[in-house]
Amino acid sequence: MILNYFKLALRVMLRRKFFTFISLFGISFTLMVLMLIVSYLNSQFAATQPLSNVKELVIVPNIKLRKEYFDSIPKYDTTIVNGLTKIDTTYDVKSAGQSNSISDLSRRVIEDYLFKLSSTKLVSFASRGNNFDLYRNNQKVSISVSYIGPNYFDILDYKILEGRLLDENDNKQSKHNIVITSKLAIKLFGKTENVVGQSIDFDNQDFKIVGVVETPKPKNRLFNQNVFASESLYEEGADNFYFGNCILIAKGPVDLIKKDVLFAATKIPFQDPEKYNELIVNPMTYKEMFASDFDFSEDPTKAYNILKYILIGILAFFILLPLLNLVNLNVSRIMDRSSEIGVRKAFGATDNHILYQYIFENVIQTLLGGAIGLIMALMAIYYINTSGLLNEMELSVSPTFFFYSLLATLFFGLLSGVMPAYIISKSHIVTSLKSKQL
Amino acid sequence: MIQLQNLNKVYRTSTIETTALNDINLSIDKGEFLSIMGPSGCGKSTLLNIMGLLDEPSSGKLVINGQQISDYNSKAMAKYRNQHLGFIFQSFHLIPDLSVIDNVELPLIYRKMSASQRKSLAKTALESVGLSNRVDHYPNQLSGGQKQRVAIARAIVGEPSIILADEPTGNLDSVMGNEVMEILLRLNTEKQTTIVMVTHDENMANMTHRLVRLYDGSQVQ
Numbered sequence A: 001m002i003l004n005y006f007k008l009a010l011r012v013m014l015r016r017k018f019f020t021f022i023s024l025f026g027i028s029f030t031l032m033v034l035m036l037i038v039s040y041l042n043s044q045f046a047a048t049q050p051l052s053n054v055k056e057l058v059i060v061p062n063i064k065l066r067k068e069y070f071d072s073i074p075k076y077d078t079t080i081v082n083g084l085t086k087i088d089t090t091y092d093v094k095s096a097g098q099s100n101s102i103s104d105l106s107r108r109v110i111e112d113y114l115f116k117l118s119s120t121k122l123v124s125f126a127s128r129g130n131n132f133d134l135y136r137n138n139q140k141v142s143i144s145v146s147y148i149g150p151n152y153f154d155i156l157d158y159k160i161l162e163g164r165l166l167d168e169n170d171n172k173q174s175k176h177n178i179v180i181t182s183k184l185a186i187k188l189f190g191k192t193e194n195v196v197g198q199s200i201d202f203d204n205q206d207f208k209i210v211g212v213v214e215t216p217k218p219k220n221r222l223f224n225q226n227v228f229a230s231e232s233l234y235e236e237g238a239d240n241f242y243f244g245n246c247i248l249i250a251k252g253p254v255d256l257i258k259k260d261v262l263f264a265a266t267k268i269p270f271q272d273p274e275k276y277n278e279l280i281v282n283p284m285t286y287k288e289m290f291a292s293d294f295d296f297s298e299d300p301t302k303a304y305n306i307l308k309y310i311l312i313g314i315l316a317f318f319i320l321l322p323l324l325n326l327v328n329l330n331v332s333r334i335m336d337r338s339s340e341i342g343v344r345k346a347f348g349a350t351d352n353h354i355l356y357q358y359i360f361e362n363v364i365q366t367l368l369g370g371a372i373g374l375i376m377a378l379m380a381i382y383y384i385n386t387s388g389l390l391n392e393m394e395l396s397v398s399p400t401f402f403f404y405s406l407l408a409t410l411f412f413g414l415l416s417g418v419m420p421a422y423i424i425s426k427s428h429i430v431t432s433l434k435s436k437q438l
Numbered sequence B: 001m002i003q004l005q006n007l008n009k010v011y012r013t014s015t016i017e018t019t020a021l022n023d024i025n026l027s028i029d030k031g032e033f034l035s036i037m038g039p040s041g042c043g044k045s046t047l048l049n050i051m052g053l054l055d056e057p058s059s060g061k062l063v064i065n066g067q068q069i070s071d072y073n074s075k076a077m078a079k080y081r082n083q084h085l086g087f088i089f090q091s092f093h094l095i096p097d098l099s100v101i102d103n104v105e106l107p108l109i110y111r112k113m114s115a116s117q118r119k120s121l122a123k124t125a126l127e128s129v130g131l132s133n134r135v136d137h138y139p140n141q142l143s144g145g146q147k148q149r150v151a152i153a154r155a156i157v158g159e160p161s162i163i164l165a166d167e168p169t170g171n172l173d174s175v176m177g178n179e180v181m182e183i184l185l186r187l188n189t190e191k192q193t194t195i196v197m198v199t200h201d202e203n204m205a206n207m208t209h210r211l212v213r214l215y216d217g218s219q220v221q
């Protein structure tokens, strides 16, 4: 029976070539875009190296100092007391504005106030990448050097391609050892093998490469460096107590860590209450960090939720339009075959037989569209990754990607097929038989 | 075998009411070959559709094999059609996307039956209408007479006890019409299949056991 339906589905598609072309075009294009979105989300958020711990990761990217100015606005009310007019004055206190300064954290604040968190399993920090230009074979190569605290590589588990990661010894003895990413290795040496042992010069010093790690797929402030060096080599300008160049990363139960951080932050002293009267430290998860870049809200959880709903909205809209179009096409195609439905019912098909048959046909068609969409998506991903089109961002293709792509395809097929199939399965036999003569 | 008692069918739209059948009483025996005649619009197809459980009467009783059909739900009706009824239509109603053999197999698809068994039954049915050499053709590659013979094969493949034919020769020339008529007569004598046939052709009606005439929804003979 399935085989019969399958043969019929192919035959129907072949016989109505123009219709098939139009629907397949719509399906495959929509699914391609969906797959690209899946691939993007997958490359940004998948719990793969170096983000295997992403579910336990808390980041404190910055600190904000705020001063709020208040104005008292007098309000005059006339009331009558004992037959005499009396003027009542009240004051409304209104925020007249605020000044904010926001920046990466200083290492001192991190180490002195935010490191002692009882709920964390591991805690570390990294400086934002410092940029230097190297000259290699008469070509300028920009590097971005990040100094990292102990445990950094235990929280972010970079994949080692060659050599080793930095360890306690490197840090304690302030060794001029560095780890570089694979992309930088290729830029500098044209390869990722036999790079360990080579030296590069920056900041007027000589650094020895001890390891090469795979360049992470996501691009954000957690991954803005291509050289890692030990924090003991890091000198921070001592002029500002709060502001520096560092972000804190911690691993553990995220909700507890967030609470811990917020509590620890209350212990950070106010150095100059004249200039500010509020000090805000926002611990956030990886997803929330991603969302907080969009400035929807100061609260990272809120920002994440807003971003999520916007994305869902866009996605729903993007799916809905082609879906409605497809439903429309499907209805007219099925109506075209309504005398077939009459005949099938006359010879014993139940409403459900008809329903399943048309859903099945639609799923077959959608799967075909999905396969075409997949090929187009893979080509687009290959192009994006090799051309560096999207700011060196890399899209990933993984089993998760295939799984969600298949899911999206089946979902699309069911959604666009169920309604038309249901309508047609309920049609009256005699009316169907009369409709259009076979 | 089939009993119609005080059967009425009224089509109602918001503006008009059409009485398609008016108090029909009819009893058809097992193995009988009955023909129905009457002018266009007198309700012949409506009557046949009600007998075939394709349409419901507005009032009255339909009893088949002692079973009152109004008790059936739509699933039970589908099953009944599948196992006991075979239809032949004036305009053949073959499914254009299916090959001849797949068209003939159609009623068997809705029975639990293996593909090989379906194939062999369908081939036998096609042989009995003289079309075993057209198995893999598609309907648009056949002449009208051949199409109707495929439709007959489809109607008889499940060995139904009743065949309902609505002007089976209406779209055919007399030679092909006679061929179709011969097949029906043979089926009736060899397998004792009960046949109810709507026709406009007096000669063909005369070849059947009994003739019922309708006029304006009422039985006149």
Ligand SMILES: Nc1ncnc2c1ncn2[C@@H]1O[C@H](COP(=O)(O)OP(=O)(O)OP(=O)(O)O)[C@@H](O)[C@H]1O
Pocket: B011, B012, B018, B019, B020, B038, B039, B040, B041, B042, B043, B044, B045, B046, B047
């Ligand atoms: N769905 C419907 N709605 C309203 N009236 C209908 C409907 N179907 C049939 N009729 C009416 O019922 C009457 C009987 O129709 P029916 O199709 O049974 O006629 P018929 O005897 O088969 O005619 P013909 O010989 O032309 O096939 C006609 O007057 C027709 O207009």
Ligand SMILES: [Mg+2]
Pocket: B044, B045, B046, B166
């Ligand atoms: Mg008719």
